[in-house]
Amino acid sequence: MTELIHGMYAEGAPVVDTKAPAGPIDKKWTKRKFEASLVNPANRRKLSVIIVGTGLAGGAAAATLGEAGYHVKSFCYQDSPRRAHSIAAQGGINAAKNYKEDGDSTYRLFYDTVKGGDYRARETNVYRLAEVSANIIDQCVAQGVPFAREYGGLLDNRSFGGVQVSRTFYARGQTGQQLLIGAYQALERQVSAGTVEQFVRHEMLELIIEDGRARGIVARDLVTGEIETHLADAVVLASGGYGNVFFLSTNAMGSNVTASWRAHRKGAYFGNPCYTQIHPTCIPVSGDHQSKLTLMSESLRNDGRIWVPKRREDCDKDPRQIPEADRDYYLERIYPAFGNLVPRDIASRQAKNVCDEGRGVGPMVGDFRRGVYLDFSEAIERLGKAAVEAKYGNLFDMYARITGENPYEVPMRIYPAVHYTMGGLWVDYDLQSSIPGLFVTGEANFSDHGANRLGASALMQGLADGYFVLPNTIRDYLAKGPFPKIDAHAPSVMAARASVEERTARLLAVNGQRSVDSFHKELGHIMWEYCGMERTETGLLKAIDLIRGLRAEFWRNVKVLGSADTLNQSLEKAGRVADFLELGELMCIDALHRAESCGGHFRAESQTEDGEALRHDDQFLYVAAWEFGAGTPDPNQPGDSMGAPVLHKEDLVYEAIELKQRSYK
Amino acid sequence: MSGGMNLTLRIWRQDGPSDRGHLKTYEVSDISPDMSFLEMLDVLNEQLNAKGEEPIAFDSDCREGICGMCGLMISGDAHGPEKTTTCQLHMRSFKNGETITIEPWRADAFPVIKDLVVNRSAFDRIIQAGGFISVNTGSAPEANAAPVPKPKADRAFQAAECIGCGACVAACPNAAGMLFMGAKITHLGELPQGQPERWMRVVKMVAQHDAEGFGGCTNTGACTVACPKGIPQDVISTLNKDLRYAMTHHGG
Ligand SMILES: Cc1cc2nc3c(=O)[nH]c(=O)nc-3n(C[C@H](O)[C@H](O)[C@H](O)COP(=O)(O)OP(=O)(O)OC[C@H]3O[C@@H](n4cnc5c(N)ncnc54)[C@H](O)[C@@H]3O)c2cc1C
Ligand code: SF4
Ligand code: FES
Numbered sequence: 001m002t003e004l005i006h007g008m009y010a011e012g013a014p015v016v017d018t019k020a021p022a023g024p025i026d027k028k029w030t031k032r033k034f035e036a037s038l039v040n041p042a043n044r045r046k047l048s049v050i051i052v053g054t055g056l057a058g059g060a061a062a063a064t065l066g067e068a069g070y071h072v073k074s075f076c077y078q079d080s081p082r083r084a085h086s087i088a089a090q091g092g093i094n095a096a097k098n099y100k101e102d103g104d105s106t107y108r109l110f111y112d113t114v115k116g117g118d119y120r121a122r123e124t125n126v127y128r129l130a131e132v133s134a135n136i137i138d139q140c141v142a143q144g145v146p147f148a149r150e151y152g153g154l155l156d157n158r159s160f161g162g163v164q165v166s167r168t169f170y171a172r173g174q175t176g177q178q179l180l181i182g183a184y185q186a187l188e189r190q191v192s193a194g195t196v197e198q199f200v201r202h203e204m205l206e207l208i209i210e211d212g213r214a215r216g217i218v219a220r221d222l223v224t225g226e227i228e229t230h231l232a233d234a235v236v237l238a239s240g241g242y243g244n245v246f247f248l249s250t251n252a253m254g255s256n257v258t259a260s261w262r263a264h265r266k267g268a269y270f271g272n273p274c275y276t277q278i279h280p281t282c283i284p285v286s287g288d289h290q291s292k293l294t295l296m297s298e299s300l301r302n303d304g305r306i307w308v309p310k311r312r313e314d315c316d317k318d319p320r321q322i323p324e325a326d327r328d329y330y331l332e333r334i335y336p337a338f339g340n341l342v343p344r345d346i347a348s349r350q351a352k353n354v355c356d357e358g359r360g361v362g363p364m365v366g367d368f369r370r371g372v373y374l375d376f377s378e379a380i381e382r383l384g385k386a387a388v389e390a391k392y393g394n395l396f397d398m399y400a401r402i403t404g405e406n407p408y409e410v411p412m413r414i415y416p417a418v419h420y421t422m423g424g425l426w427v428d429y430d431l432q433s434s435i436p437g438l439f440v441t442g443e444a445n446f447s448d449h450g451a452n453r454l455g456a457s458a459l460m461q462g463l464a465d466g467y468f469v470l471p472n473t474i475r476d477y478l479a480k481g482p483f484p485k486i487d488a489h490a491p492s493v494m495a496a497r498a499s500v501e502e503r504t505a506r507l508l509a510v511n512g513q514r515s516v517d518s519f520h521k522e523l524g525h526i527m528w529e530y531c532g533m534e535r536t537e538t539g540l541l542k543a544i545d546l547i548r549g550l551r552a553e554f555w556r557n558v559k560v561l562g563s564a565d566t567l568n569q570s571l572e573k574a575g576r577v578a579d580f581l582e583l584g585e586l587m588c589i590d591a592l593h594r595a596e597s598c599g600g601h602f603r604a605e606s607q608t609e610d611g612e613a614l615r616h617d618d619q620f621l622y623v624a625a626w627e628f629g630a631g632t633p634d635p636n637q638p639g640d641s642m643g644a645p646v647l648h649k650e651d652l653v654y655e656a657i658e659l660k661q662r663s664y665k
Numbered sequence: 666m667s668g669g670m671n672l673t674l675r676i677w678r679q680d681g682p683s684d685r686g687h688l689k690t691y692e693v694s695d696i697s698p699d700m701s702f703l704e705m706l707d708v709l710n711e712q713l714n715a716k717g718e719e720p721i722a723f724d725s726d727c728r729e730g731i732c733g734m735c736g737l738m739i740s741g742d743a744h745g746p747e748k749t750t751t752c753q754l755h756m757r758s759f760k761n762g763e764t765i766t767i768e769p770w771r772a773d774a775f776p777v778i779k780d781l782v783v784n785r786s787a788f789d790r791i792i793q794a795g796g797f798i799s800v801n802t803g804s805a806p807e808a809n810a811a812p813v814p815k816p817k818a819d820r821a822f823q824a825a826e827c828i829g830c831g832a833c834v835a836a837c838p839n840a841a842g843m844l845f846m847g848a849k850i851t852h853l854g855e856l857p858q859g860q861p862e863r864w865m866r867v868v869k870m871v872a873q874h875d876a877e878g879f880g881g882c883t884n885t886g887a888c889t890v891a892c893p894k895g896i897p898q899d900v901i902s903t904l905n906k907d908l909r910y911a912m913t914h915h916g917g
Contacts, residue, residue: 060802063802064801064802067801067802078726078732078734079724079734079784079785079786080733080785080786080788080789080829081789082733082789082829083726083727083732083733083734083829085726085727085732087727087731087732087733088727088729088731088732097808099809135803135805137808138805138806138807138808139800139802139803139805140808141805141808141811141858142798142800142804142805142806142808142858143797143798143800143805143858144798144821144852144853144856144858144859146818146821146822146825146852146856149812149813149815149818150815151815152812153812153813153814153815153818154809154812155808155809171822171825172822174731174826176731177731177826177828178822178825181825184792185792185796185797185798186797186800186802188789188792188793188796188797189793189797189799191789191793192793192794198789200786200789223778223784252726252727252728252732253725253726253727253728254726286697286699286700287697287699287700289697289700289704289705289707289708290704291701291703291704291707291728292728292729294728294729401749401753401755402701402753402755403699404698404699404755404757467802467803468802468803471802515711515714515715517707517711518711559714559715561714561717561718561719561720562719562720566680566681566779567681567722567778567779567782569720569722570714570719570720
């Protein structure tokens with residue numbers, strides 16, 4: 001290997017081919033579907049696919065492949081596929097239906113998504129996403145998804161996330177739930193038809209590769225503790241995002257990186273791991289006991305005004321006693337044109353800045369107050385309490401339930417929280433990873449959102465991948481099968497199983513002093529401080545050091561009670577945290593190497609005179625696809641060893657869209 | 666907020682499906698009223714772990730009241746004293762010095778797996794029996810081709826809010842799954858897309874419900890009191906009406 005850059009990583013060969021067909025952007029998908037090999041219906045039953053994850057991406061794919069007649073095995077760690085984290089999405093799903101005749105089109109949705117991603121997404125994939133978006137709505141309505149409707153009985157739309165057209169379909173504040181129930185019901189229909197085998201309370205802990213192809217997984221039955229081998233012709237990971245590396249996030253408690261990380265360790269490239277979205281309007285942390293954070297719709301910023309006291313001394317005063325002259329409406333001050341409606345990343349970063357200055361409000365958490373006011377008093381005066389209640393009543397209720405405060409009387413407090421990870425396993429145009437036969441869909445892949453995701457577009461991507469993209473691309477791969485049958489005792493299978501068993505045993509054997517949660521919290525703290533909203537070279541170097549130390553301590557000092565052969569939630573968490581401890585390091589290395597600011601990735605060294613994110617297209621117009629660097633096991637340092645990762649660059653080519661620098665002043 | 670609470674907890678501990686199980690008493694102190702109920706259990710679990718006692722197993726995932734994963738019997742009430750999910754219940758609903766009894770859902774159709782964790786797969790099997798609309802991917806007509814009158818759309822939506830938590834079953838003296846099932850029958854039955862399979866759906870789902878060992882409905886209404894999503898009792902009337910019609914006109 002060549003010498004290490006920053007002493008941290010090596011650079012390998014660039015990724016030159018993403019497998020997108022040639023030709024104009026609006027013809028590529030049609031061309032690909034036509035050129036992808038077909039599988040004769042009679043042969044489909046002989047072909048099997050494992051799908052890890054039952055969220056929108058995995059549930060939709062499992063149902064669709066089942067309908068097509070393939071033999072599908074579907075896995076989730078919850079007790080039912082319906083509980084996947086997609087259920088929690090609130091705001092809505094985008095689609096270029098142009099029902100409002102307001103100038104929307106496939107091209108505009110494509111353009112908005114690429115621009116929103118700060119020109120760090122792959123054009124060809126995003127165009128396809130916009131292209132299939134309209135079909136998603138048709139499919140969901142046919143399944144009985146109860147989208148909001150107008151009095152005439154037709155579907156309603158709203159504008160969302162700062163775009164100028166109304167293209168967001170929604171089901172009150174429960175869009176994710178309704179879409180997921182639609183996919184779940186389609187999936188259950190296939191379970192009863194016998195095409196899909198469903199494995200709930202199962203966790204994938206290892207990928208099986210045979211003859212260079214992904215051929216199966218090792219999973220643990222979380223109820224009995226049994227380690228199981230599942231083999232197939234192809235494997236799909238739809239296992240969601242990894243925001244829980246920060247410990248506190250809006251993700252579900254069990255959201256994890258394990259499925260992706262285990263595949264990464266076996267050769268799947270990880271794309272842009274440092275791209276994280278931090279959402280500005282979440283309910284602040286109330287104390288050290290906090291286990292997760294709750295998002296409130298960003299529509300609140302349409303009428304609420306964000307402020308903090310001008311003076312630190314006022315921070316613990318009753319906000320209603322602070323006169324106008326002593327308040328700093330900082331977003332309105334810094335961004336007079338957009339005010340409180342600046343994009344998510346900017347709103348989040350400025351909230352952090354004022355709190356770091358010691359002007360935050362609410363309870364002390366650690367050594368400072370982490371909260372800013374979101375004040376509706378003016379809106380209530382202007383519109384009347386009834387109008388505000390009609391618009392935001394359910395959000396106000398949720399806030400009141402969680403905080404015990406009445407937002408009609410006292411300004412709400414909000415603070416940014418980790419919400420979504422744009423990074424994920426690298427995939428080509430077919431959604432195939434760098435391991436043949438391993439496909440990755442939904443939030444788990446890196447592909448469509450660049451360095452920042454627009455509101456209502458993750459649900460769109462999950463369902464686009466699951467219903468329409470993957471089923472078309474995976475058939476090209478499956479047409480080469482069935483692949484040779486693998487013996488359950490083949491060396492590759494036995495080795496994968498042994499590594500899972502050994503790791504499980506090792507976690508239980510440490511029997512140290514500290515709980516899994518205490519490690520997870522500490523890791524989260526490091527990530528939030530140094531790899532959160534604002535990143536610097538010194539901070540990231542420090543974080544990498546801290547994470548390495550923490551990881552070593554984890555394997556020496558973690559305390560996991562109970563046994564491997566029953567339901568053991570501490571053991572489950574321990575395995576996930578062990579993987580987060582490795583991922584965190586890669587995220588910091590990626591953030592360190594990308595010495596520019598783009599989207600949600602803000603490097604303090606790269607800003608304009610006004611303190612805005614400054615991209616460097618001349619140096620960083622590429623996807624960072626990281627290959628795992630195997631380390632040399634150190635007998636004094638138990639636990640998995642990590643070596644220096646290898647960076648493969650995929651240059652981003654913009655043919656349909658012109659590169660511009662964002663500005664919101 | 667200061668003023669931590671001291672509480673006595675009587676918690677169901679059961680090693681596995683075949684263990685008989687028992688209530689065990691724990692004390693926790695300095696509990697913040699701003700904690701959620703499950704965060705209070707997290708605190709207890711950290712203490713148990715430090716002492717070398719295996720933490721208490723309980724389910725939760727979203728902790729936002731939407732995934733339906735959590736669910737505990739809290740001093741006899743499914744999801745506790747407020748009309749919400751267990752994960753959205755906060756400690757300010759309790760008093761300093763209170764004794765709280767925490768048990769799993771109790772129903773033959775929901776066997777205990779360990780401590781407070783139960784197996785609710787019976788609900789999935791009821792959906793498999795017919796809780797869907799048969800439409801293959803790609804064969805859907807244009808979404809606005811079939812308008813849905815707003816009142817019907819609204820009623821369908823209200824029923825579709827069910828999160829499948831099982832509190833209705835736990836609260837019911839007969840452990841019936843009628844509110845859960847009625848919600849699905851109503852959701853799909855109100856929509857034009859749900860009509861073709863409407864009669865077959867109700868017959869199959871009810872048969873599965875009974876085969877799973879859920880009890881029969883005697884209209885006590887305990888289910889709607891416990892339901893965190895406010896699913897109204899009239900979905901059960903809709904189910905019964907549809908079932909009667911199906912039996913008489915379609916021969917079951
Ligand atoms: C609070 C909140 C609100 C949101 N609101 C919106 C919105 O309004 N609009 C929008 O577009 N997006 C929204 N998002 C983002 C969006 O919900 C997610 O990005 C999207 O749902 C992810 O879907 P998915 O199918 O990729 O993964 P998930 O839904 O996260 O599913 C992951 C699946 O993988 C399984 N799994 C994971 N690991 C393993 C393993 N090791 N073994 C076995 N199974 C495993 C899980 O059991 C689960 O079934 C929101 C997100 C949050 C947190
Ligand atoms: S009807 Fe209510 S209580 Fe019953 S499963 Fe649904 S949400 Fe839970
Ligand atoms: S944990 Fe999801 S509803 Fe309570």
